[in-house]
Amino acid sequence: MSILNHRTVVLDPQFKDLEEFMLSIPALFTENKGVVIHKGRNELRRIEYKGVEYVVKAFHRPNIINRFVYGVFRPSKAKRSYHYANIYREIGVGTPTPVGYMNIRKGLLFDRSYYVTLTSTCPYRYEDLFTHDFPYAEEVLRAIGRTTAVLHEHGYAHKDYGRANILFQQLEDGSIKLEIVDLNRMAVGPIDMKAGCKNFERLPATPEMHRLMAEEYAKARGFDAQKCFELMQAYRSVQPGKIDGLY
Template identity: 35%
Template sequence: MRAVFNPTYQDDKKELLSFIENFTTSGESFGNGDRNRIKLFDFKARKINIKAFKTPNLINQFAYKYIRHSKAERSFEYANKLTDLGIGTPEPIAYIENYGGLGLKDSYYISFHDEPKYTYRDLVHHFDLPHYDKILRAFTKFSFQLHEKGVEFLDHSPGNTLIYVKPEGGFEFKLVDLNRMRFRALDFDSRMKNLSRLTPKREMIEVMADEYAKHYTKTSVEVFDLLWHYTSEFQRKFHKKQALKRKFKGR
């Protein structure tokens, strides 16, 4: 086993490891568990979120032990890096890796569990949300700030940005599902491609283009044209893939 802890919670190792040891029989299930399992546990009068990553295939079992970082390690590493950059994410606590004969067997990422008011997905499906336009524009500005800080969030998709309404006014955003991320200078093309998975709704893209252009060196027309191009391309590929899946399932 390899276990790495946030220094703040170093003295809580025994309790945290007991959650991992009893993961299959305890804790409160969260989410649909399609790919990875997530459970909630009580810790320090709060909820923590433990994500158990799916056992990798044989090649990746070897790779995650000897060649590259596991998804759990990357999640922990990126959460700390985002925090250092002043970008919101639930506070990271630890990651744990268990090894077998071939390599990595299973791995876990532990963070505090946050309950947002919305996610970006709510904006896609509910145009009647209070302060809708303000939230969408604030989210767009947040995405621009990510790009300015050299953060390329590769899973920048509807469910992975948590949205909080501040009591004093304004909004806060936190990123989750962090294991796919790059840190580099982003040109215009990369920025628009990065936003292309968020929504198929043209009216949302129009607002986002207008807001993004306020903070960038391109006009709203230039932003809209390139963002709509990449959004349409992503949607075309997505629906083609879904159609193929339905075709093979029907056989």
């Protein structure tokens, strides 16, 4: 392929036979193939290939300055998503199985990128806790507290830890499966109690919901549960912003 229109495909070894599918993705989007999951600044589609269903996230084309920056200096959002998905899985945090990513560059300018995963089996999102009656809702909230603690103990904080980016389901044995999505923006560095509790600020919650998450989060990290609860309540009551000290 000409350097004027260069495509870089990276695949997890278990999906090494999917290069043809990856290269076809731009055309599939152009032809409106698959099922639209979300369409906004970025677009998510569920696409079937050879009997297997994948979720493809197409990131928007950056402005001209960022096209140069991403083309030369910075990793693409798709590459970051793939990188962090593998880290999540290494530390035991759920996320849909990463398949790979593709970057498209035109000369020195970055053009588009695509991130591909297997389709999650989790049918619900955090926001569904407010519209459905789950007899296991307490277990979901406690699982979120524990899972968030694992991420923070390893020095990772999701920068868009919101209502649509935490997926869940109850398994046959009664345990809760969580999967976190939209991983391209991650704060990396030591996370203390204040920064950790601030990371919950984008999750709407009643006081009882905050208390359940705070109890598990504090237990896992050796913090005071009451203090964590008070911090979560306080941070949720103000305009969400960046996590202090993390970039």
